[in-house]
Amino acid sequence: MAAWLSQNAGNIIIIAILLVIVSLSIRSMIKSKKSGKGSCGCGCSHCAMQGKCHSAKK
DSSP states (O other), rough: OOOOHHHHHHHHHHHHHHHHHHHHHHHHHHHHHTTTOOOSSOOOOOOOTTTOOOOOOO
């Protein structure tokens, strides 16, 4: 088992780094969605679907 780990240490480290990056990206997307921000980041004033994707805040 130790030999396998040492032979694949580079792959394991790269996969772990990619998992961290993907999880942080997903976390950021969820956080922005909960705060009501759009996915494009430029606002909804010029969007054709401006009244459809976000409910009006009251």
